[in-house]
Amino acid sequence: MNFLNRFFSKEPKTPRVNIKKRFELIGRVGQGSMSKVWRARDSQSGRVVALKVLHKQKTLELESRFVGLNKPKEGEIAVQLNHPHIVKTFEHGLTTEGEQFLVMEFVEGYSLSFLVEAQNEDMRTNCLKYMIQLGEAIKHFHEENWIHRDICPRNILVSNDHELKLIDFGLVVPNTAPFLQPGNRTGTAAYMAPELIKRQKTSQKIDIFSYSVTCYEMLTKRLPWEAAETLDAVLQHINTPPENIQQLLPDLNPQVADAIMKGLELYPQDRWQTIEDMLKPLRAALKVNQKLVESKTTQSLQTDHFTLKASSKPKRKRSVSDKPTHRANQRRKSKKKNKTTDSFDLRQDQTPPEVESSVLSDQQEQQAQDPAVKSNRPPKKKTSSKPIPKNPDETI
Numbered sequence: 001m002n003f004l005n006r007f008f009s010k011e012p013k014t015p016r017v018n019i020k021k022r023f024e025l026i027g028r029v030g031q032g033s034m035s036k037v038w039r040a041r042d043s044q045s046g047r048v049v050a051l052k053v054l055h056k057q058k059t060l061e062l063e064s065r066f067v068g069l070n071k072p073k074e075g076e077i078a079v080q081l082n083h084p085h086i087v088k089t090f091e092h093g094l095t096t097e098g099e100q101f102l103v104m105e106f107v108e109g110y111s112l113s114f115l116v117e118a119q120n121e122d123m124r125t126n127c128l129k130y131m132i133q134l135g136e137a138i139k140h141f142h143e144e145n146w147i148h149r150d151i152c153p154r155n156i157l158v159s160n161d162h163e164l165k166l167i168d169f170g171l172v173v174p175n176t177a178p179f180l181q182p183g184n185r186t187g188t189a190a191y192m193a194p195e196l197i198k199r200q201k202t203s204q205k206i207d208i209f210s211y212s213v214t215c216y217e218m219l220t221k222r223l224p225w226e227a228a229e230t231l232d233a234v235l236q237h238i239n240t241p242p243e244n245i246q247q248l249l250p251d252l253n254p255q256v257a258d259a260i261m262k263g264l265e266l267y268p269q270d271r272w273q274t275i276e277d278m279l280k281p282l283r284a285a286l287k288v289n290q291k292l293v294e295s296k297t298t299q300s301l302q303t304d305h306f307t308l309k310a311s312s313k314p315k316r317k318r319s320v321s322d323k324p325t326h327r328a329n330q331r332r333k334s335k336k337k338n339k340t341t342d343s344f345d346l347r348q349d350q351t352p353p354e355v356e357s358s359v360l361s362d363q364q365e366q367q368a369q370d371p372a373v374k375s376n377r378p379p380k381k382k383t384s385s386k387p388i389p390k391n392p393d394e395t396i
């Protein structure tokens with residue numbers, strides 16, 4: 001029967017691979033919400049690879065959300081991507097069981113989520129470099145006319161030799177009109193751009209927003225908005241300015257601070273127009289930092305990775321064409337109200353803010369019956385009649 005189904009199906013007749021025969025499964029390295037990933041030895045090439053096998057049913061359900069749009073499969077997209085900061089996919093196909101699989105370079109290292117949490121020497125030394133590497137990876141995505149739609153630390157690995165690699169192309173869509181229409185709100189709640197949450201038209205700027213949230217978190221170990229457990233809190237996320245990163249890190253290079261805050265603007269037109277535009281000030285800041293480190297101006301600068309010292313702060317440069325944005329006006333107003341944040345302890349163990357809102361409830365209610373919903377956490381306890389994602393790391 002299976003054979004007949006396959007024979008008459010419209011699915012292209014890709015040769016099926018018996019992965020158990022071909023791969024020696026050395027160990028499980030990860031379980032995402034949509035897949036299982038193994039470290040495996042490929043008997044065909046002899047190399048050790050990452051073998052990702054997608055959950056059949058969940059993948060079908062995710063694909064059914066794009067019915068009629070002909071969304072390319074994760075593997076089809078992944079094999080086309082060639083960039084030093086995007087994990088290399090060698091091959092994709094179907095297992096004898098009909099699951100999609102990807103064979104990738106195996107990245108020995110850490111998840112960026114771990115480094116955000118640890119704030120260790122690696123992070124202190126390389127944070128800005130990693131931010132730029134991630135931006136370069138997104139730039140490649142955008143130049144190739146894709147939107148990643150799920151930029152967050154969980155989908156980023158950092159190798160033992162300090163190179164960042166973007167992984168997971170499960171939610172990637174082409175940057176073409178049919179995929180930009182209001183509708184699907186797939187992504188990870190805490191990193192989702194307001195226009196995506198509000199089901200408005202999207203663009204590549206949703207990746208710029210998620211990238212800025214990620215950069216904010218890399219530097220501060222916290223998300224830009226307070227914990228969001230109520231509708232009010234999510235509305236705040238959507239409508240009010242996030243805490244200015246410069247207030248949390250007064251010694252942070254203002255170019256870096258401004259770059260991130262502009263990436264978090266509420267309206268896409270107020271954000272950076274392209275990821276390259278956002279990368280420029282970050283690269284400039286890294287250059288300044290490298291020069292300072294090289295010249296060993298002060299002892300402390302040697303361990304100071306984002307040009308933190310006030311004495312070395314470059315003058316804030318604003319283009320004359322910079323108009324005050326909606327957020328900037330809001331920030332000015334809210335500054336008056338704000339209590340001091342100078343005593344904020346960056347190392348304090350902060351529970352990541354949670355996003356919970358009945359703004360998302362229709363989606364979540366749909367998710368209760370919709371097995372296409374991705375989550376790497378056990379199902380959430382309903383806290384109200386309108387359930388919403390409680391974990392910022394949950395893909396919806």
Ligand SMILES: Nc1ncnc2c1ncn2[C@@H]1O[C@H](COP(=O)(O)OP(=O)(O)OP(=O)(O)O)[C@@H](O)[C@H]1O
Binds near residue numbers: 106108154157170376
């Ligand atoms: N190339 C790789 N090298 C090493 N480990 C990897 C690789 N790809 C994935 N992993 C591991 O497997 C985990 C899950 O991978 P991935 O994010 O691609 O799966 P997913 O099911 O799409 O996840 P989710 O949708 O929940 O984000 C990663 O967090 C990572 O730990």
